[in-house]
Amino acid sequence: xxxxxxxxxxxxxxxxxxxxxxxxxxxxxxxxxxxxxxxxxxxxxxxxxxxxxxxxxxxxxxxxxxxxxxxxxxxxxxxxxxxxxxxxxxxxxxxxxxxxxxxxxxxxxxxxxxxxxxxxxxxxxxxxxxxxxxxxxxxxxxxxxxxxxxxxxxxxxxxxxxxxxxxxxxxxxxxxxxxxxxxxxxxxxxxxxxxxxxxxxxxxxxxxxxxxxxxxxxxxxxxxxxxxxxxxxxxxxxxxxxxxxxxxxxxxxxxxxxxxxxxxxxxxxxxxxxxxxxxxxxxxxxxxxxxxxxxxxxxxxxxxx
Amino acid sequence: xxxxxxxxxxxxxxxxxxxxxxxxxxxxxxxxxxxxxxxxxxxxxxxxxxxxxxxxxxxxxxxxxxxxxxxxxxxxxxxxxxxxxxxxxxxxxxxxxxxxxxxxxxxxxxxxxxxxxxxxxxxxxxxxxxxxxxxxxxxxxxxxxxxxxxxxxxxxxxxxxxxxxxxxxxxxxxxxxxxxxxxxxxxxxxxxxxxxxxxxxxxxxxxxxxxxxxxxxxxxxxxxxxxxxxxxxxxxxxxxxxxxxxxxxxxxxxxxxxxxxxxxxxxxxxxxxxxxxxxxxxxxxxxxxxxxxxxxxxxxxxxxxxxxxxxxxxxxxxxxxxxxxxxxxx
Numbered sequence: 001x002x003x004x005x006x007x008x009x010x011x012x013x014x015x016x017x018x019x020x021x022x023x024x025x026x027x028x029x030x031x032x033x034x035x036x037x038x039x040x041x042x043x044x045x046x047x048x049x050x051x052x053x054x055x056x057x058x059x060x061x062x063x064x065x066x067x068x069x070x071x072x073x074x075x076x077x078x079x080x081x082x083x084x085x086x087x088x089x090x091x092x093x094x095x096x097x098x099x100x101x102x103x104x105x106x107x108x109x110x111x112x113x114x115x116x117x118x119x120x121x122x123x124x125x126x127x128x129x130x131x132x133x134x135x136x137x138x139x140x141x142x143x144x145x146x147x148x149x150x151x152x153x154x155x156x157x158x159x160x161x162x163x164x165x166x167x168x169x170x171x172x173x174x175x176x177x178x179x180x181x182x183x184x185x186x187x188x189x190x191x192x193x194x195x196x197x198x199x200x201x202x203x204x205x206x207x208x209x210x211x212x213x214x215x216x217x218x219x220x221x222x223x224x225x226x227x228x229x230x231x232x233x234x235x236x237x238x239x240x241x242x243x244x245x246x247x248x249x250x251x252x253x254x255x256x257x258x259x260x261x262x263x264x265x266x267x268x269x270x271x272x273x274x275x276x277x278x279x280x281x282x283x284x285x286x287x288x289x290x291x292x293x294x295x296x297x298x299x300x301x302x303x304x305x
Numbered sequence: 306x307x308x309x310x311x312x313x314x315x316x317x318x319x320x321x322x323x324x325x326x327x328x329x330x331x332x333x334x335x336x337x338x339x340x341x342x343x344x345x346x347x348x349x350x351x352x353x354x355x356x357x358x359x360x361x362x363x364x365x366x367x368x369x370x371x372x373x374x375x376x377x378x379x380x381x382x383x384x385x386x387x388x389x390x391x392x393x394x395x396x397x398x399x400x401x402x403x404x405x406x407x408x409x410x411x412x413x414x415x416x417x418x419x420x421x422x423x424x425x426x427x428x429x430x431x432x433x434x435x436x437x438x439x440x441x442x443x444x445x446x447x448x449x450x451x452x453x454x455x456x457x458x459x460x461x462x463x464x465x466x467x468x469x470x471x472x473x474x475x476x477x478x479x480x481x482x483x484x485x486x487x488x489x490x491x492x493x494x495x496x497x498x499x500x501x502x503x504x505x506x507x508x509x510x511x512x513x514x515x516x517x518x519x520x521x522x523x524x525x526x527x528x529x530x531x532x533x534x535x536x537x538x539x540x541x542x543x544x545x546x547x548x549x550x551x552x553x554x555x556x557x558x559x560x561x562x563x564x565x566x567x568x569x570x571x572x573x574x575x576x577x578x579x580x581x582x583x584x585x586x587x588x589x590x591x592x593x594x595x596x597x598x599x600x601x602x603x604x605x606x607x608x609x610x611x612x613x614x615x616x617x618x619x620x621x622x623x624x625x626x627x628x629x630x631x632x633x634x635x
Binding site: 079080114115116118119121122123124125126146148149150152164166168176178180213 | 365367369375376379559560561596597598599601604605606607608609610611625627629
């Protein structure tokens with residue numbers, strides 16, 4: 001059962017785990033999580049990214065592998081903005097906490113978001129996303145969601161936003177789970193898009209427990225907290241992101257499933273191009289068991305008005 | 306058995322009315338929503354519209370039915386709606402079409418009504434006079450296919466409503482409305498039935514277009530019990546005494562509309578031997594919805610609603626729904 005639950009968790013956190021909630025990152029190749037945030041993009045963007053990861057438990061180590069390749073297209077002809085994010089290659093490891101073993105599986109993901117910005121003060125957005133993983137030759141799990149969100153801009157650079165995602169998880173023939181995920185955040189953006197900028201954002205996401213009627217599939221109550229800081233100075237981009245996820249009463253026990261991630265980034269802006277390099281360091285813990293994850297990510301984007 | 310069948314059929318039909326598309330029009334008996342792409346329930350309400358519009362919506366809904374605490378059905382629905390409102394001088398025209406289909410998974414021997422498919426068509430005309438009164442005429446046709454029990458798993462029925470209504474504005478911000486509906490129900494399984502549905506409500510609207518706006522409405526609908534006996538090979542039919550209360554609250558600023566709406570339907574029924582379980586004398590349906598929309602003076606409009614429904618009979622249906630709205634205001 002623990003294996004099943006982790007597999008479920010990992011797909012819920014797959015391609016959206018680093019996305020920003022209220023306003024987009026200063027690295028324009030990175031996606032947003034709430035559709036309304038798309039409205040606050042400056043211009044249109046084409047971006048690509050690739051991630052290499054290493055996973056290690058006490059029993060097993062999977063050395064650096066191509067974890068994810070991604071492409072992003074955001075088009076902003078006016079007050080209507082659309083963003084498409086697609087990850088055609090995803091490779092992840094399923095952690096079986098009963099044996100500490102890691103099992104590799106592949107998948108793909110993507111989402112489309114549409115938002116309208118009004119009076120340069122408000123934004124309303126809707127979105128649809130899909131993540132799919134091939135757990136085994138006869139088991140495919142799909143997680144899709146519809147999303148609605150809004151955000152407000154106040155006092156020049158202060159943004160608040162909230163939204164709700166209605167997620168549906170289908171795990172092979174075992175069952176289907178549905179639940180609502182509440183997302184909210186606040187962000188501050190200062191500076192000149194053509195010069196130096198400062199951006200910080202804090203967000204919180206909460207999902208209630210969900211269980212199929214026959215209890216074959218369970219998702220514990222999950223809370224996710226994220227804090228990010230970015231500085232664009234003299235065309236150099238410095239960024240830091242911290243993320244903590246807690247699944248309470250994991251697997252029906254008193255143990256919580258804790259995930260902590262730190263991401264450090266350095267980028268360079270050359271005209272309309274931005275290049276980003278990131279290092280991720282994180283761990284996942286259940287009781288005495290621990291999975292250490294390390295990642296390196298490279299992004300490149302072209303921005304145009 | 307006859308009373309059982311009649312009541313089950315009626316519960317089927319009320320469920321048909323209670324499915325996704327009806328949630329679109331909560332609290333629009335006296336005044337229209339501040340979202341111009343929402344259809345109205347009473348035609349005179351459309352006479353207070355401030356812009357012409359065309360809108361589409363798509364919904365996805367899921368939930369389950371529990372009987373004695375255990376899930377017997379999983380319910381998954383999808384649907385869409387199209388609405389347009391036009392006005393020429395003081396003449397207003399509203400047209401709406403919505404459809405909603407439900408996929409039911411579970412053991413079909415669990416007797417109990419489930420709406421499988423619904424189509425809702427509305428056409429409303431209204432005339433506005435001196436900014437003081439609106440008078441409207443309308444027609445509405447609802448076609449539904451329902452699962453009644455294992456041996457009647459696809460019962461078709463059509464409900465045709467002829468509507469007349471009036472809405473009066475007073476003290477610049479208050480509105481009072483009354484409406485009358487003559488309802489005719491026909492189908493291939495039960496005998497035809499006719500009844501009257503009375504509607505009434507009050508509303509308050511503050512603010513002007515472009516500024517901060519507030520709209521509140523509370524309204525009621527009521528119909529008495531009507532019953533027809535079996536004829537030929539068609540079984541008898543009954544419309545239970547039914548009351549519906551609607552509540553709507555909308556706040557708009559900077560073009561951003563926050564809407565909260567609720568609807569509660571109560572039907573007096575006699576399901577003494579229903580499913581062989583404990584009898585009930587009331588079926589209650591509650592709907593709650595909250596949404597956020599961008600509503601400009603003109604141009605593209607976009608928004609979403611989250612809706613929760615609960616039907617309490619001797620079983621409990623709980624569903625939650627996500628609906629997106631996309632439209633254009635002229």
